[in-house]
Amino acid sequence: MVSISRRELLTWFALAPTLPRFLVQSAHAAAPDAAGDQPIVVVVRMLGGNDGLNAVVPFRDDRYYKARPTIAIPSHDVVRMTAEHGLHPQLIDVRRLIDEGHAGIVQGVGYAQSSRAHARATEIWETGSTAEDAPVHGWLGRYLDHACECGTSPTAGVQFGDALGRTLSTASGISRSIGNPRLLLDMDPQVLGAVRAATPSNRFAYLRQMENALGDASRQLHRAANGTGRRFDYPDTSFGQSLRWAGDMIETGCPTRVYYVTIGSFDPPDAPSFDTHIDQVGKHQLLFSELGRSVRAFADHMRRAGQFNRVLLLTFSDFGRMVAENRTRGTEHGDASILFYVGGAVRAGLVGEPSDLGRVRDGALEATVDFRQVYADVLEHWLRVDPRRILGDTHNPFPIVKA
């Protein structure tokens, strides 16, 4: 009997994306990836600095309504969570996930002397360090480099977007950004990387390397195209579809260990982002609805695919915003905010101390939880590595993962 290795089968499959499903499944079943039961992190960047105060609303606090006469969420619209706090109405899907025990929100998260400049604040969150000389590589990039044992897979980290951000930046080059999955799917694998003689030019060698990388990503996506993501209610937005691709890649056994997707955009300049200086209410309506629907679809998708217990989705944003609204029905850059997380094995609920509206620094909320405590928990209890190896300093883990 001719034996066909799983690798060969998958290569065939990449060449013929319309291969019958049972064959594909048997290819995957033949020998699960080494990464098949490894934990996965999906990082969601909320671009621009999310206003935590209009996401988790202190609806009994008069100071909140006084500070925000035009943009406060009326108490009757709030999705109640506790006697004091409730969610933005467009976050109803997050509330449902919390009720099901599969999501949580860390309140009052940030760090001391928080930066209010986008670039610097993002650098701090992405590197997990407040040092003046921030590490070159990201906190999860360092994990991929030193601790994930993901070998030389060229797609250990995948970011959906035009350029690789700091979080996934690695020394070993095992992260990739994918600007447009559709483009990679359109690649004809028979053309891509066809056997050719080399051209005597350094630049040719580089091009060939990029073509190989393209081939790898393209093969992963051809495989992912057979995922069931399209059956779930992912919004038809860049963020929704990126998350859908991540879900399909997870479902179809891609070796990627960390995904990175972004919600909100600065391009074109009038695209909605969380940098809500002007007309915050309308932007939040759109973005929170997009976020809620997307993570809901992702959770349903992962649950149905039997992958939910190995997935942890975690958001971050540049900073929170000022307590008081500005003169353009928006808010200026502030300090502490909130952070969402979703997964099959998380500690659900509203966690952490909410920031005290009575204790503000230059008009913004102070942190009650250091974000590196959350990272430490993800590293120690989810990714199973010693957080000190990645973060350098010791941070007492703030538990978001189920014990």
Place this chain on the structure above:
Amino acid sequence: MLSSAASHAAPMSPQMPAHSRSSLTLAERRHLLRRFAFAAIPAGERALEGLSADQAVTRLVAGARSAALPAAPAIVQGEWRNAALRSRGMADATYDALRAAQLQAARRDTEVLRQWWIGEMTAGRSPLRENLTLFFHGVFGSTTTAVDIPHALYGCNALLRRECLTTIPALLERLVLDPAMMMQIGTDEHRKARVSDRPAKLILDYWTVGAGQYADSDVESLSRALTGWRLAAQGGDAALPVDPSAVRAARRTGLVPTFDPQQFDARPKTILGTTSDFDARSAIRHLAAHPATATRFSRELIRHFGVEDSDHRLAGRLAARYASSHGSIEAMLRDLAMSEEFWSPSSRWALIKSPVHLVVGACRQLEMASPPISVISGWLSAAGQTLFDTPNTGEGGWPGQETWVTPPDRLAVRYQLPIVLAGRMPDLGLHNAAAPEPGARARVRMGRTIERQSSAGLFDRLDAAPGLDATAMTKGSRDDIIRRTMMTPQYQLA
């Protein structure tokens, strides 16, 4: 010296270097044309037949000088008037509406301008002139957010085209008072009282001597030398009702560089060791004469023309030529084309084509009479080269080479070229896409003489770097040949 038989030596390893022989081989003429004229096409190859490298450059430059300048597109003819000028007491809402309409029109017209330029590059009479215009656009850069007036963008583009074969000092002196560049670097209202150092720093860093060549005091002195200029209406703008507290765009009455002695800092300045009563023009002339400026432009030319010069020996020789020829662009181009380095094996196929080079070259190879310019313009942005919008807020131009194909998706965008040439915009968005459907394969509308070529002839016209299996590549229809050849690393190189 060897006998004249050397001219028949194999092109990749001539016993006698190309630059010192009496005539170039076909392969050498192609190398020269690929770098100087976007692509090697038969007419160009014939025109250089029997010429030496020196004579070939003379021929190309003469062609560029004698070709008629293209007529300005209709949208930028006539004097620019500010349709969103803010008069005293104008309501916010009124101004906001005027400004929004103005910006919308500017975006539309800038796109018309892009397509006009692409048309000139793909079908214009002098590819060398357009290539040099593109080169200088990349050196000086611009963004459509800083320069949101298509008249100004066109004016600068026309200036680069007109001056691209004069001298670097002459070009710099015109650029320092070019309306678009003034808006770009921020000298369009550079008053004595509120001197910003940014324009001076940009000129030192990106136009002339470069970082590390000057001290803070030079920045301050140059900054003062640049004062006194602003953009105003033809014949002054005193009669126009303008709110003096409005933002710059709302107060701009015209695009005529106007000198106001009251706003000029006339005190002496010391720039790079020379003390004088510098003004904008004399300061830039002084900087243009500096050896570090000569080195900058030498290296930029070497980079643009894809010459390997890792030990900077060629750059040193070009800088010396700059000094002896008062910055003559033609003299530097000639030295570059006659250098050992240009013809060395390590410089062959060592240039990753810019997206413009790639698509313009393809249109010229296929002699396309009416290339799908609007689709090409959209694709150029996806491939990372939006004309009039250079990266890093206009500072330092496009880095080129490897960055054109990094991350690898960029290469995927480039592999869409055959679809683009067929006039179809590839789906470049991130949307709910089903698995790709084969769909009707679009056809590239190539020129008649190309249509009559054999399969092997067509493959040869496409002029990819060596390494492709011609037999395998030339199977199937002409569109198959084009598609297969363009989707290779070899086709990305010049």
